[in-house]
Amino acid sequence: MFKGRRAVGSVLAALLITAVVIACVVVASGAAFKVLTLGTRQPAASLEALKAVHAAVEEVAFKPGATATVRIVTDEPITIGPDMIRLNTPLTEPPSLPDPKGIVKSVDRYGLTYENVRFTENRGFYGLATLTLICLKVEQGTAVIGYEPTGTVTAQLNALRITVTTIGPGEGGTTSPQPGTYFYTAGSNVGVNVEAYANQGYRFKHWLLDGSVAGTASSITVTVNGDHVLEAVFVKLWTLSISVQPEGWGTTNPAPSTYTYEHGSQVAVTAIPYATYYFKEWILDGASSGSQNPITVTMDRDHSLTAVFDKQKALTISVTPSGAGSTNPAPGTYYYVPGSRVTVTATPSQGYRFDRWTLDGSNAGTQPSITILMDSDHALTAVFVKQYAACNAHGPPRSGVQAA
Numbered sequence: 001m002f003k004g005r006r007a008v009g010s011v012l013a014a015l016l017i018t019a020v021v022i023a024c025v026v027v028a029s030g031a032a033f034k035v036l037t038l039g040t041r042q043p044a045a046s047l048e049a050l051k052a053v054h055a056a057v058e059e060v061a062f063k064p065g066a067t068a069t070v071r072i073v074t075d076e077p078i079t080i081g082p083d084m085i086r087l088n089t090p091l092t093e094p095p096s097l098p099d100p101k102g103i104v105k106s107v108d109r110y111g112l113t114y115e116n117v118r119f120t121e122n123r124g125f126y127g128l129a130t131l132t133l134i135c136l137k138v139e140q141g142t143a144v145i146g147y148e149p150t151g152t153v154t155a156q157l158n159a160l161r162i163t164v165t166t167i168g169p170g171e172g173g174t175t176s177p178q179p180g181t182y183f184y185t186a187g188s189n190v191g192v193n194v195e196a197y198a199n200q201g202y203r204f205k206h207w208l209l210d211g212s213v214a215g216t217a218s219s220i221t222v223t224v225n226g227d228h229v230l231e232a233v234f235v236k237l238w239t240l241s242i243s244v245q246p247e248g249w250g251t252t253n254p255a256p257s258t259y260t261y262e263h264g265s266q267v268a269v270t271a272i273p274y275a276t277y278y279f280k281e282w283i284l285d286g287a288s289s290g291s292q293n294p295i296t297v298t299m300d301r302d303h304s305l306t307a308v309f310d311k312q313k314a315l316t317i318s319v320t321p322s323g324a325g326s327t328n329p330a331p332g333t334y335y336y337v338p339g340s341r342v343t344v345t346a347t348p349s350q351g352y353r354f355d356r357w358t359l360d361g362s363n364a365g366t367q368p369s370i371t372i373l374m375d376s377d378h379a380l381t382a383v384f385v386k387q388y389a390a391c392n393a394h395g396p397p398r399s400g401v402q403a404a
Contacts, residue, residue, distance in 0.1 A: 046087050047095050049078055050111055053085050053131070054097055060135040061103055061117055061143040067134045079159075079183050080131075080147065081122030082227070086111040086159075086181055088124070103143070110180055120146040122159065122227065124183060158184050160192055160222060161229045165208075168263030172202040172234020179232075184224045191221045196232045203262065205233045236263040240297060241304045249277045249309035261299040270294035271307040278337045280310045313338050313374040317382075324352040324384035336374040345369045346382035355385045 056068035079086045083105075090109040097104065097112060105115035120136065133147045161181045166172035176195045184190050196204045196218045207214040208231040214220060222230055241258045244250055250273040261267055271279040271293050282289040283306040289295065297303055312335035317327050325348040336342060346354045346368050357364040358381045364370060372378055 046078075046089060047091055050085060050087060050095060051097060053078065053080065054112065056131070056133050057085075057114070057117060057145065058098070058101055058103070060133050060145060061101055062138055063135050064137055065135065067132055070131045070133070079122070079124040081119035082159075083118055084111060084113040084181065086183065088183065108180060113181075116141055117143050117145060120144065158224050159227045160184065160224050161227075162194060163229065163231045164234065165231055166202070166234045166236065167205065168236025170202070170236060171199060172236065173198040173204060173232065175232050189223055189225045191223050193219060193221045194230060194232075195219050196234075198234055201237055202234045203237055205235045205262070207231065208233060237261070238263060238265075238299045239302045240267055240299065241302075242269060243304070243306045244271075245283075245306050245308050248274070249311075250274050250279060250307060252307050263299060265299040267297045267299060268294045269297065269305060269307075271309070273309050276312050276314075276335045277309045278312050280308045282306065283308060310338070312336055313340075314377045315342055315372060315374060316377075316379045317344060318379070319346075319382045319384065321384065323349060324386070325349050325354060325382060327382050338374060340374045341371050342374060343369055343371045344380060344382075346384075348384050352384040352386050355383045357382060 052070050056070045059068045060066040079088070087110050092109070094107045094109055095112075097107060103114050103116050105113045107113075125131070131147050133145055136144045136146050138144070159181050160183075162175055162177060162179045164172070164174060164179050174197055176197065177192075182192070184192070196207070198204045204216075204218050206216045207220050208229075209220075209222065210229055214230075220230070222228060237260050239258055239260055242252050242254060242256050244252060244256050250271060253270045253272060259267075271282070273279045279291065279293055281291045282295050284295075284297065285304055295305070297305060314333055314335055316333045317329060317331050319325050319327060319331055325346055328345045328347070334342070346357070348354045354366075354368050356366045357370050359370075359372070360379055364380075370380070372380060
């Protein structure tokens with residue numbers, strides 16, 4: 001008799017672990033649907049458990065007061081809450097789940113996340129557990145669902161949700177563990193190490209832990225003492241190639257070279273002409289971009305920037321005869337941007353008077369001040385003449401002049 005009971009018990013245990021039993025449960029609305037009692041540690045069983053709980057959620061969502069009951073048997077926790085159903089062991093591929101009410105936000109190998117459903121508790125279940133779900137209310141378009149477990153229930157779990165964000169276009173990188181939601185026993189305060197890996201052309205920028213910056217090192221350890229969201233932020237990198245034209249006529253700040261900047265950066269570049277040259281214009285990505293100096297480049301893609309320089313026009317000022325007078329500016333050679341207008345004034349020394357200007361060898365007027373348009377190199381000469389006293393035998397001396 002004892003042996004018989006042992007044999008029957010072994011068979012029942014085996015059936016409990018491996019069998020999939022189909023049962024019917026009546027929900028509050030009066031409808032009936034199939035609920036599965038599942039085998040343990042079998043991918044197919046985990047999938048069916050996920051489907052069964054999801055079917056119950058679909059049944060009660062947006063129907064305040066509606067209830068549904070689900071029975072599961074598993075050694076691995078199935079976690080419900082706050083907005084997802086997750087498996088502890090991943091499936092080989094994401095499950096295909098019906099979603100007639102449009103409440104599923106995303107599905108992956110660990111389970112699913114809801115868009116418009118929120119659970120009032122966050123627990124993991126294992127062994128033989130019976131869950132009764134009830135739609136408590138609909139709040140701002142979200143179905144709030146509570147559940148009452150009976151049977152074996154794990155300690156409450158804390159969730160660490162890892163996500164990735166990229167500033168700029170494309171996918172900036174990934175993490176290890178991979179982005180997803182991971183569950184840990186509440187109160188264990190386990191430290192979870194997470195690494196960030198940037199893709200080529202991107203840079204890891206920082207971590208956000210529950211919305212706050214938590215460091216810029218590529219590795220971080222998170223103490224799971226509650227539900228947390230860890231976000232790895234990557235940023236797209238762009239190159240700015242700066243050059244000058246012609247070489248040797250000027251430089252820039254930053255100096256001509258190729259630089260790397262983060263997406264959205266505002267980069268100021270200043271053109272610096274060498275002596276006797278002037279800054280003419282910018283060429284940005286092959287097109288003229290004006291002469292404002294400095295220029296600010298927005299790094300929304302790779303850019304090439306060229307500072308174009310040109311020669312200034314020379315104005316050489318002299319006086320004749322030497323020492324007979326002066327000019328303002330003083331005699332010498334000056335350089336001006338083409339199109340400039342330069343005023344020069346002549347002042348005679350004692351015993352002389354200003355006579356005329358010569359511009360590039362030609363007479364250019366007799367007014368003491370002259371304005372020169374610097375449309376080319378010019379040579380300007382102030383001509384003075386000496387004054388002298390003439391003798392008169394029958395009277396006082398007469399003033400006179402003598403050309404130099």
